[in-house]
Amino acid sequence: MSQPRRSQTVKVRDVAREAGVAVGTVSRVLNDHPTVARELRERVERAMAHLGYEVDVTAQSMRAGRSRxxxxxxxxxxxxxxxxxxxxxxxxxxxxxxxxxxxxxxxxxxxxxxxxxxxxxxxxxxxxxxxxxxxxxxxxxxxxxxxxxxxxxxxxxxxxxxxxxxDHRQGARLATSHLLGLGHRRIAMLVGDIKAFPSRSRLEGFRAACSTAGITPDPRLLRDNVLSSEDAYRATASLMSLANPPTALFVAAMDMLGGCLRALRTMSIAVGDGISVVAGSDSDLAELHTPPITAIEWDxxxxxxxxxxxxxxxxxxxxxxxxxxxxxxxxxxxxxxxxxxxx
Amino acid sequence: MSQPRRSQTVKVRDVAREAGVAVGTVSRVLNDHPTVARELRERVERAMAHLGYEVDVTAQSMRAGRSRxxxxxxxxxxxxxxxxxxxxxxxxxxxxxxxxxxxxxxxxxxxxxxxxxxxxxxxxxxxxxxxxxxxxxxxxxxxxxxxxxxxxxxxxxxxxxxxxxxDHRQGARLATSHLLGLGHRRIAMLVGDIKAFPSRSRLEGFRAACSTAGITPDPRLLRDNVLSSEDAYRATASLMSLANPPTALFVAAMDMLGGCLRALRTMSIAVGDGISVVAGSDSDLAELHTPPITAIEWDxxxxxxxxxxxxxxxxxxxxxxxxxxxxxxxxxxxxxxxxxxxx
Structure with a gap:
């Protein structure tokens, strides 16, 4: 083996020579590429250790601009x-x-x-x-x-x-049209933060479906910024406590169904009979609930x-x-x- | 402003002097520390840009051994x-x-x-x-x-x-003792990979509870390597198709309840009446299912x-x-x- 040198002067090509491999192989080892055989990697690493190359590893990755x-x-x-x-x-x-x-x-x-x-x-x-x-x-x-x-x-x-x-707009439009088609006029909607695309699109889809049906949605039935299960629980409890509560809940935010169902159960309101429920995303909970919950799905x-x-x-x-x-x-x-x- | 120099020679103290801040402030900026005020950070970044310090940033972090x-x-x-x-x-x-x-x-x-x-x-x-x-x-x-x-x-x-x-051993022991106390003798257990601690401990707890009750578990009712919802579905379907099926299912692997319940529903086996079910971890699904599912919980x-x-x-x-x-x-x-x- 050649004499170890100070790390600042050791180059990839020195390591390659020491290990008896191609420069590209050293690069692949440095980049943790998964195709390098274990034996080869170990040989390169031994060469790096011998030559004191360690410190330059990140610098090399920096120069190549590649971290993988x-x-x-x-x-x-x-x-x-x-x-x-x-x-x-x-x-x-x-x-x-x-x-x-x-x-x-x-x-x-x-x-x-x-x-x-x-x-x-x-x-x-x-x-x-x-x-x-x-x-x-x-x-x-x-x-x-x-x-x-x-x-x-x-x-x-x-x-x-x-x-x-x-296409959240389309999903919300389908869900809202479905509820309108079942005769619901007081549809409550729970969405997340409408500053971001998903909730903004869902709200647009909801309004488009209402508009097509000639319905003006009651603004008191819209709850936004529903971002946690606790938010969904509170929004549902508050909606169902209104003097004129909704007949349908469209829980449009992702993964917020649990909080909503928990509130309905606490208030002894039966899903299906007492209130219709549509979930904004499918889940084991929606599929395996009794009754199973109508849900929007995408891949x-x-x-x-x-x-x-x-x-x-x-x-x-x-x-x-x-x-x-x-x-x-x-x-x-x-x-x-x-x-x-x-x- | 001083004359820009080649990046190799620029040190943190040069940046600090250029920006008129302490060396510690430059370090905090380099480490993305959240307490640095925006104005201060921008001043340091301008100084780094002016002096051409950019390339040394990672090197500095390397020397300090700190990436935060x-x-x-x-x-x-x-x-x-x-x-x-x-x-x-x-x-x-x-x-x-x-x-x-x-x-x-x-x-x-x-x-x-x-x-x-x-x-x-x-x-x-x-x-x-x-x-x-x-x-x-x-x-x-x-x-x-x-x-x-x-x-x-x-x-x-x-x-x-x-x-x-x-303490998975304790959780599995409690669940098994509970089922044994209800008179169950044919208890099926679904666990993950017993090469790792959680499933290994659950199996130990199950066996300890059986041993205390003087019961020898039927090895045909143990299914390990249940690592996905599909695995849980298949294991449940296979167990319930046995000539002498279990009277209780202990779905001890984490988050595997959905696959199990889906299989039972497909086979029209009622949870509670047809078979007792205990989940290895709590969830919205366990809590909101009809009937709600007995579950092991930890913080x-x-x-x-x-x-x-x-x-x-x-x-x-x-x-x-x-x-x-x-x-x-x-x-x-x-x-x-x-x-x-x-x-």
Whole structure:
């Protein structure tokens, strides 16, 4: 073996020579590429240790501008259904040699900005993220300054960025039309933060269906900013305590059904007979409830696959137009919880 | 302003002088510390840009050995209840100025090893993780070589590492004793991978309760490696198709209740009357099912809080003994799904 040298002077080609492998193999080891055989990796690592290369590893990755990391920043770790998106995106990225790291924005612009900065510092190769507010000036500025490709998850209004969305407007329109068709006129709607695309679109779909039917919705029956199970519980309890309560509840925010059903049970209001219920997203709870709950469904795994694929194209630097938008359709699964309004 | 210089020669103290701030302020900006006022951060960033400091940022972080990142690697993104752990751990870490990044091991040793290597390369300050198999030689070696503190989540048998566990043995013992007390003798048990602590402990608790009652469990009623909703569906369907089917199902793996209930519904077997059911973890589904499902419960948020706190102590380098173990208790919530065995 050659004599160890000071790390500052050791180059990738020195490691390659020492290990008796190609320079590309050393690069793949440095980038944690999954195709490197264990024996080969160990030989390269021994050579690096012998030559004192360790300190230069990150510098090398910096020069190449490659960390083989993709970051996904979502508003909350607490959205079970979103795991379908993550799992599928991760599978596609892993296949391409990337590790997916997940972070939570806690739905605050200042955290979104801080994360973008941290990702940049750590030389993350690509980012997928939600935004708490597409119009937030500082967030838009941070996005425009990001040196790596950023892909929006279920957000729009930022023309320059690629995005994958679900057609929430269509889903909400279908759900509302279904309830109107059953004779409901007092339909309460629970949505999340309408500063962001999903809830904004759901509200548009709800209003479009009402407008088509010539109905003016009662503004007292709309509850927004329903972002947790406790919010859904309180909104439902408050709605059902009105002098003139709704005959149908459209729980349009994602994964908020539990809080709503808990409130109805506490108040001894029977789903189906006492009140019709439609969930904004499908779940084991909706499917296995008695009666089963009518729900809006869309393919989150497909969204994850498309998001990862589009981001990979962008990270490769393929010559493709800016601001591509892909929308997956929504559908309504009609079950026993939505029934004709009682006379 | 002073004349820009080549980045290689620019030091943190040059940036501090240029920006007219303390060296500590520059460090806090470099580490994305949340307490730095925006105006101050921008002044430092302007000074860095002017002096061409950018390239040295990661190098500085490398020398300080500080990324202000903590990584959490769990077996699957698809475990809704685990979000309680993550959210609480993240809140504690964020308060201390750390960003939590989540990765999935897909429950494979080779991914666990590759992630440990990637975390090390990216100078992650601390790691919390699950392991697919505490006895895996290569994983143990990778853990022993990790330069940063590693905290085990719900795993044991690695004496040198801090760990936070739930008392799954006790939970399974309570659930089994409860069913035995109702007269059940043919109790089927669905568990995950018994190479890892949670399922191994649950099986021990089940066997301990049977042994105390002088019952020898029928090995044909034990199904392990139940790791997905589909696995739970198939295991339940197969168990209920036996010539001598069980009178009670103990679905001990986390978040596997949905698959089990779906199979029972498909086979028109009524929960409570046709078969008693106990869930290994509580959920909206268990609570809001008709009849509600008896379930084992433990405080995952407390586990997350303890894990983050213990890891912070370790990252600070506090002088504390090696291999601290903290266990949170489990309890049984008895509901309508577990009833006396039919005669």
């Amino acid at each position: 990391l993709v970051a996904c920043a979502i508003r909350d770790f607490d959205i079970p259904r979103f795991a379908l998106f993550i799992k599928e995106a991760e599978a596609v990225l892993r296949e391409a040699g990337y590790t997916l790291l997940l972070a939570s924005t806690t739905n605050r612009p200042e955290v979104e900005i801080a994360l973008l900065r941290a990702f940049r510092r750590r030389r993350v190769d690509g980012v997928m993220m939600t935004l708490s507010d597409e119009e937030h000036r500082d967030v838009r500025e941070a996005l425009s300054e990001a040196p790596m490709p950023v892909m929006l998850i279920d957000r729009d209004r930022i023309e320059a960025l690629d995005r994958v969305t679900a 989150l795994a497909a969204m994850g696959r498309h998001a990862a694929t589009m981001l990979l194209e962008r990270m490769r630097g393929d010559e493709i137009e800016c601001g591509r938008a892909l929308t997956v359709p929504t559908e309504l699964i009609i079950r026993g919880s939505s029934r004709p309004v009682a006379n | 990142l903590v990584a959490c690697a769990i077996r699957d993104f698809d475990i809704p209840r685990f979000a309680l752990f993550i959210k609480e751990a993240e809140a504690v870490l964020r308060e201390a100025g750390y960003t939590l990044l989540l990765a999935s091991t897909t429950n494979r040793p080779e991914v666990e090893i590759a992630l440990l290597r990637a975390f090390r390369r990216r100078r992650v300050d601390g790691v919390m993780m699950t392991l697919s198999d505490e006895e895996h030689r290569d994983v143990r070696e990778a853990l022993s070589e990790a330069p940063m503190p590693v905290m085990l989540i719900d795993r044991d048998r690695i004496e040198a590492l801090d760990r936070v566990t739930a 995952l948020a407390a586990m997350g809080r303890h894990a983050a706190t213990m890891l912070l102590e370790r990252m600070r380098g506090d002088e504390i003994e090696c291999g601290r173990a903290l266990t949170v208790p489990t309890e049984l919530i008895i509901r309508g799904s577990s009833r006396p065995v039919a005669n």
